[in-house]
Amino acid sequence: MNIVQKFKKFLGWRSTPKPHITLNDEYYGHLAPFRLPFILTVLVMLIGTVGYMLIDNFPLMDAIYQTGITFTTVGFGEIRPISDAGRIFTITLIIFGFVVFSIAIGIIAEVVKKGEFQKTIKERKMLYEIARLKHHFVVCYHNEFTIQVTKQLRASHIPFVVVDPREDMEEIAKKYHYPYFVSAEPHTEAGILKSHLSSAKGVITLADNVADNIATIASARLYEREIHRGRKFLIIANAKNNEDDQKLLKLGANKVVTATKLMAQRINAMAARPDMENLLQEFLYKKDTPLDMEEAKVSKTSWLTLKKIKEAHFRDIANVTVVGVRQKDGKFIPMPKGDTIIMPESKLLLIGTGEGIYKAKKIIRKKAKPEELKYV
Template sequence: MRSYLYVISKIYIPLLLFAGSILSGVVGYVVIENYSWLDALYMTSITVSTVGFTEVHPLSSTGRVFTIFLILFNISIFTYFITVVSRFVFDGEFIQSYKAFKMKEALNEIRDHVIVCGFGRNGREAASVLYRNKIPFVVVEMNADKFENADFPLTHRMIADATKDEILLEAGIDRARSLICAMPNDADNVFVVLTARDLNRKITIISRASDYTSVRKLKIAGANNVIMPDTIGGAHMAMLTLMPDVKEFIDLLSTQMSDNFQIAELIVDKNVSLVDLDAWRTTGATVLGVKTIAGDYILNPAPAVQLHTGDRLILMGALEQIRDVSKKIGVL
């Protein structure tokens, strides 16, 4: 139903003109020829449709002049209507507008998603990982050409400027779990981070940076993490020369997730020690590390490590195993 209303909204002007013509014709025949309302509507209908039926009653000279103008006016309206519809359909405007309408409907429905700002090399790779791990996401990119030749479907995308508040709101910033700023310009990333943090105080924000001086600015603006792709790329290459198989295995762990294998982060909601939790024996999940509420990491933690409310437990295991641990100590 909403789709039909949307199509009508695109041609409402000729429709209003047509309705106005019908109303004018009815009122004109009632006033000029003293027709009844039914006769006036019938006379207007056969005049507008140019079917050539005989008049209901003989017309006066004034009535004939009025009929001539009514016919000419409706021919103009019909021509205008055909022009609008033809341009709307055959020039591709209808398809593009309808796609935009359906995309807006889809954006209104999405929840707990990730917003990716920028679809260059970094943004495309981030979206690809999200897609492979079945995490809903919205891509915001000004250049429509960058969406071409994507090797995965983009069910939620916006050709728009992510630095504008209304665009982030349309992308569902108030309902999103995370935002990734992957635009090439550091100044744009700072602006988006600042805007996103103002619109959603709880959202997790990850931004890229090209310059070391931008890292501090992005964190002050509200970014939880700042990534420098060039630095990480160099470190990645160095690690591949030292431990190629280990590095590839770690990359596989972090990007190829399924129901049979997940690396997850749980927020602890009660005090408990790892030995009492005994995750491996009771659920089969493996504890990789702990991030304390103070922000410190404990890698390969010993059984005696005490978990406190607000700490984050990093686990590896099947989705069902991780859910079992979540029932004991916290939420995903």
């Protein structure tokens, strides 16, 4: 580590993350047409300067200045007496200046008319903004599901990037308030790199057909192995039927949502227990409710491993209740008793305020029994 790096570390400076695809080739490719007028300008300035120095013995700076005002046709006049040969040379410079200026205007008009340069600048800026995201979700394909899912993600302040191959993604993003978007196929290398999947928490693929979901899941899992990612991506997908549901789970999806199945469950709940359905609606989805529900994983190194639930004193310390335990093998224990043993890698379903659940999670993550529990 050199002195500059040490100084930056001391001041807490961090370098700006760069996207995996910077579009530098495309960016500089759009500037290529400007090479000709730039080269011509330099040549005319060089020839003009040398010409004034040889013809009328101008000093270097006077020659550069006279060439500049002549070439640009600003009309300041002669700064020193010029001979007849010098005036002919000046007329030639004015003509060359007009030609170069006309070429430059034509190129600028053509580039602006195409709009590709402006499009590349906007996309490049977007990629740098996406590169700064951490623990975001890559939401694949724009449709009605995406619109509703992104509304909930925004309400929960969860960052996300929408990836879709449509060319009009900029207009779609403005209409549906997508802060970050990428116009590419989600399962391609461009889609993966532009969405900065390496720093994402997971992928939500909501394609209209199962083939696109399969391609996206397979690509995400392959990329996960390629970058040797320690924590696996959380992949959520949608399916039209149970057969597709099982396919996607076998391919590597963590969760698969079937719209028809969910609708049937909700309608059944409304028909059987309408009051309970209203309660769950208020509890789970209303923004201003003081209560929250979350799962907290008990790692092997947690002090709670192989301890009884009542030893954690969640209700006394954080005013949080454990309403369920999901074992590592998938078995769910509803309303566990205080004497229930907490097994390693199990998950506790907690209900309480957001602040209370945060305290409970801190207690669970500790490797040694917290000091505050010794006085309860």
